[in-house]
Amino acid sequence: MDMFKVQRNSIMLLDNVYFWTSTIKDWKTLLAADEYKIIIVDTLKELVSREKIIVYAFVIMPNHVHLVWEMKTLNGKEMPHASFNKFTAHQFQKLLRQNNPELLLHFKVEETERKYRFWQRDALAVLMDSKEKVIQKIDYIHHNPLQEKWGLAKTPESYKWSSANFYETDLDKFNFLTNITEAF
DSSP states (O other): OOTTOOOOOOOOOTTOEEEEEEEBGGGOOGGGSHHHHHHHHHHHHHHHHTTSEEEEEEEEOSSEEEEEEEEOSOBTTBOHHHHHHHHHHHHHHHHHHHHOHHHHGGGBOOOSSOSBOOBOSOOEEEEOOSHHHHHHHHHHHHHGGGSTTTOOOSSGGGOSSBSHHHHHHOOOTTSOBOOGGGTO
16 A cells, blocks of 8 residues: 555544545536435435434535534444435435436446445545534535535525525524534
């Protein structure tokens, strides 16, 4: 192994807050369509309602998601982030099979454990071990849609698929968010 190559850490432990990024395979903009964003929101809502995770902040971008979240308990034998990836992938496959079978072919893989891969293997998990670090990451998440290359919104709180409005108004239209001040 190259001693200068940085290994991305995707390991998360229970009861710790992490900044987490998961990217769609080959940076395809699968998440540009709202139907796919709704799958992500519904999955997060389900995991929160079952007390598997706490979501402090998020943004859904056209080809990746950023979350500040905490894994609370295993979902059966697996970590909740694995359940998140697995369930959303099944739902993406189902939706593509119905509405866009030619795009589904792009996600086909030759792997023994699956026929399709939607999420890249190198999810990034960064432990949020200080209030300063977590505030910086939440600010980054909320400003991501404003980047020139995306141009998805004029202000953080005007982007629908993010927790920015929750932090601005204290209204949780997603019904799964927890303010980070409850963790730090």
